[in-house]
Amino acid sequence: MTFQYTQAALSSLLLCLGISYVYLFPGIDAAEIHTLRGFSIVNAWTFLNKRYDFLRSNFEKTGHNLFAFKIMQHKVIAISGDEARKIFFNNSGLNSTDGAMLLRGGIPVVKDVKADIEEFNLTELNKRLLKIVHRGRFKEIMPTLFNDIHERMEDWGSEGKMSPFKDIYELVFLMTVRMASCQELANDPAMIRKMRDLYWKLEKSATPVGLLFPWFPGTAKKNKEQAINGLYEMLSHYVDLRREADVPSLDAIDVLIADGMDNSSIIQVIMSMVFAGFINTGMISSWVLVYLGTADAWKDRAIAEIQSLIDAHANTTFSEPIHRRLSAIPISAWEDEMPVTESIIRETLRIVGNPTLFRRNFSDDFRVCGKTIDKGAFMTYNIADVHLNERFYSNPLKFDPGRFNVAGEDRNAPFLAWGTGRHPCTGMKTAKLEIKMIVALVLCRYDYKLVDGSGKPVKPPQVNMNDNHQRRPKGEPCFIEYRKVAE
Numbered sequence: 001m002t003f004q005y006t007q008a009a010l011s012s013l014l015l016c017l018g019i020s021y022v023y024l025f026p027g028i029d030a031a032e033i034h035t036l037r038g039f040s041i042v043n044a045w046t047f048l049n050k051r052y053d054f055l056r057s058n059f060e061k062t063g064h065n066l067f068a069f070k071i072m073q074h075k076v077i078a079i080s081g082d083e084a085r086k087i088f089f090n091n092s093g094l095n096s097t098d099g100a101m102l103l104r105g106g107i108p109v110v111k112d113v114k115a116d117i118e119e120f121n122l123t124e125l126n127k128r129l130l131k132i133v134h135r136g137r138f139k140e141i142m143p144t145l146f147n148d149i150h151e152r153m154e155d156w157g158s159e160g161k162m163s164p165f166k167d168i169y170e171l172v173f174l175m176t177v178r179m180a181s182c183q184e185l186a187n188d189p190a191m192i193r194k195m196r197d198l199y200w201k202l203e204k205s206a207t208p209v210g211l212l213f214p215w216f217p218g219t220a221k222k223n224k225e226q227a228i229n230g231l232y233e234m235l236s237h238y239v240d241l242r243r244e245a246d247v248p249s250l251d252a253i254d255v256l257i258a259d260g261m262d263n264s265s266i267i268q269v270i271m272s273m274v275f276a277g278f279i280n281t282g283m284i285s286s287w288v289l290v291y292l293g294t295a296d297a298w299k300d301r302a303i304a305e306i307q308s309l310i311d312a313h314a315n316t317t318f319s320e321p322i323h324r325r326l327s328a329i330p331i332s333a334w335e336d337e338m339p340v341t342e343s344i345i346r347e348t349l350r351i352v353g354n355p356t357l358f359r360r361n362f363s364d365d366f367r368v369c370g371k372t373i374d375k376g377a378f379m380t381y382n383i384a385d386v387h388l389n390e391r392f393y394s395n396p397l398k399f400d401p402g403r404f405n406v407a408g409e410d411r412n413a414p415f416l417a418w419g420t421g422r423h424p425c426t427g428m429k430t431a432k433l434e435i436k437m438i439v440a441l442v443l444c445r446y447d448y449k450l451v452d453g454s455g456k457p458v459k460p461p462q463v464n465m466n467d468n469h470q471r472r473p474k475g476e477p478c479f480i481e482y483r484k485v486a487e
């Protein structure tokens with residue numbers, strides 16, 4: 001057994017060195033993009049493992065706006081600065097799917113385990129998602145979603161301590177599954193737990209080994225296949241169940257069935273939406289509460305805003321619990337009449353939501369900053385290039401939602417957390433609504449502060465920018481210590 005492991009480890013090492021040797025000291029390429037020196041396998045590994053640090057330190061070291069490195073046989077060009085950014089987001093020859101699939105990992109794609117179905121197609125996915133994420137559906141589902149949040153909160157009791165990066169995540173997971181699938185699944189806590197575990201497993205498969213050697217029969221490959229197969233089987237069961245139902249409902253699966261979609265396509269839509277909700281919406285909801293746990297003035301302003309929405313729109317009696325009163329507020333008010341909460345979410349996204357994005361050049365060579373981007377090359381960009389840049393946002397690590405409304409800040413500062421140009425986020429309205437609902441109910445029902453494990457008040461932790469999927473905090477865990485003040 002030990003011998004087999006040693007042999008496997010040695011073969012992998014030799015393979016890595018072999019690949020690296022080919023690209024060792026590539027020097028300056030013909031297009032004169034600065035190319036990183038050293039073993040390409042080390043560059044690729046560091047990028048996949050700690051992409052934020054890798055990009056930042058190499059931009060600092062090289063002093064260039066563009067630099068190139070290899071990931072296996074692929075050339076990757078890291079970009080920064082205004083000109084390159086605008087081209088990255090707006091050039092029609094750049095494809096956003098390939099890079100994300102190859103270099104990001106952890107994305108559930110049905111095609112990875114069911115070879116006989118159609119290729120993953122982002123344009124189709126967007127069209128299908130838009131059938132289930134719109135105001136009409138939000139309006140239908142809002143009372144049930146508020147009920148979900150309320151019931152979860154009842155488990156917290158009247159006072160205590162909770163971990164936002166666990167408890168709030170779980171809440172967002174449930175809400176997203178409800179929006180993306182059907183009541184039968186969302187109402188079954190054991191299935192929700194099983195599904196959540198499969199997503200964690202999938203996330204764990206996005207290791208450098210899993211990304212560099214997707215064919216290698218190790219833990220990463222096994223985790224990925226088990227997770228996607230498990231999700232596929234589970235969701236197939238619910239799609240079949242809904243197909244056999246006597247009366248169609250307004251649930252997402254029924255909407256997609258009525259649209260004539262086959263099972264695999266429906267499952268792809270659900271998996272993608274739950275994935276986006278799980279990683280992005282969960283992360284931002286947790287961080288909003290963490291920041292507000294140390295920013296009383298902003299917390300008070302947000303509470304006042306929510307209260308005035310209830311007074312203006314919720315034609316319900318005071319004796320009703322808060323979640324019922326909140327669910328009477330129309331969607332248009334949630335979307336358009338919450339400037340304070342919007343600024344808080346925006347500021348949280350500016351500090352925390354800084355993903356590394358990818359593109360691949362599918363058209364002819366083109367020029368950026370006087371350098372050539374070859375056909376077939378990948379490009380990568382981390383949006384902290386603007387969000388954490390003094391040139392656009394002064395004192396960038398400070399949580400200050402007021403900066404978006406204060407004279408003196410650069411009003412033209414780009415804000416990229418929802419994407420821009422050719423690929424803006426399809427789920428922005430859904431995500432904002434979910435975050436606002438959670439924040440509204442927590443703020444109205446609880447008095448809370450941010451504390452450490454011993455209950456001592458603490459400042460917000462730093463963000464682990466290298467945590468590709470979830471941007472969890474660095475250092476000691478923090479908690480929300482709460483006391484219920486309203487039903």
Ligand code: HEM
Binds near residue numbers: 129133419422426430
């Ligand atoms: C806080 C939550 C979210 C954040 C911060 C976020 C952020 C982003 C960003 C930055 C992009 C652009 C990616 C790029 O340029 O390569 C994007 C694209 C996308 N997002 Fe979101 N997202 C969130 C939630 C969601 C949700 C809940 C869904 C599903 C309903 C979703 C679906 C998508 C899709 C399908 C795209 C690709 C659009 C395209 O390329 O045409 N997102 N998102």
